[in-house]
Amino acid sequence: MAEFGPCEDWPVYWTCDIDTYSPEVTGYAVRAASRVLWALSGRRFGQCPVTWRPCADDCGDFTSVPLWDWRVGYSMPPWDFYRLPYCSGDCLGGCSCTHIPTIRLPDSVSRVVEVKLDGTPMATGTYRRDSRSLMRTDGHAWPRCNNLALDDDQPGTWSIAAILGEEVPDSGRLAMGELACEILKASSGVDCRLPPGVTQLVRQGVTIQYPDMGQLLKEGRTGLYLVDMFLAAENPDGLKQRGRVYNVDRVLRRRP
Template identity: 75%
Template sequence: MADAVLCEDWPVQWTCDVSARSPEVTGYAVAAASRILWALSGRRFGQCTVTLRPCADDCAGLAEVPLWGWTVGYSMPPWDFYRLPYCAGGCGAGCSCTRLSTVRLPERTQRVVEVRLDGTPMATGAWRLAGRDLVRTDGAAWPRCNNLAAADDEPGTWSVTALIGEAVPESGRLAMGELACEITKAASGVDCRLPPGVTQLVRQGVTIQYPDVGQLLKDGRTGLYLVDLFLASENPTGLRSRARLGDVDAILRGRL
């Protein structure tokens, strides 16, 4: 679901002087470059801060949880107690077999910003993030049910606000700078290196070939060195979206 929307513009490392350009033009260029590079890199990079409203499967069936501004079905995994860490052969010195309440968050969860319980933010020492698992460490268990009809600042609710997604790498920031520079020039009526929409021009007996912009984007290339270097390294096969792994048996079981 993180691949379905670009939450905010990518960070940019300008490769040209834009001090004389208006904020409106540079802002437009950054927004346009962000959208283009996000799409061409397989909708992989970019982070969103979202508020999740977990609910156990056996409490409300398929929970309706707002993600990325939409309300979508979000089924939590089986709510069980996990032993962290796993202790083979029983508990020994330095090994804890305390049963801890754990709930799994979406893929690519980078950090948890806040956990609210009955409308009140929990102390950070009462929970920790272990990979994708939100582990409760204060000895209590996460609530099985959640009043999704109420806002998360009311009793009977709980929520997890988390940063989800993969950060834009440095090469992506430089690619942003190069592409945004050229878009800024084009928007200002200045010659730029963006390919025009013609493929051939004959003037005074001289034939000039231009790459077709539609074909460039179809091939996942722009003709700009830093941009194409970034795309070649991060999306060499031209994927349209991030690859996913799925449990076909679990999907089929859910339809029966």
């Protein structure tokens, strides 16, 4: 699955005075810092709006448990495709003692924004989210078919609009401010605290030891206090991305 970067810039708690910099330069620094911290923190933080278009494998076959194509639409997807099973909600596995049509959602869903049926948003109270499930509570089943040739504001379609990902914590916003400030200074030719290429400097009998930049980068650190405190707390093992589980025996399906 392709991962192209954070969907939007991370929020910033500035740790320096940015009044002397132009909005254009400040924007460059924020975008650069967002991408760096997103990658170093394991591609975990930052929220993305998505719209799914569920559709069963075979709309005419009711003898087997259907699988759903999750059609995702956004410009810079961290996850570009889901194919998830449909859970009927019957009294199986302790799920429920009444029939509650249920769609399973990915763990990364932060909240469901809107559900449309036949181009019309469903009313509040006709569905609810419970952990990883989206349950329909108005006594009707979720549609098996979805006319993917039409936009989701047309009859015969349905869609789920949601927000994926975790919100950037306060420690991440402070880390953004520190890193973006140092990038601003470096881009303007001003002395900054980003680690230099040298590891040791001797002047007038005084030895100054600098961290090894190459080793820092290998460990997923930058040498900046707030940044490295955030990374040590949120990604102590230096993971490159969130864990995933793949079924090698699963039949490959077409992608949108």
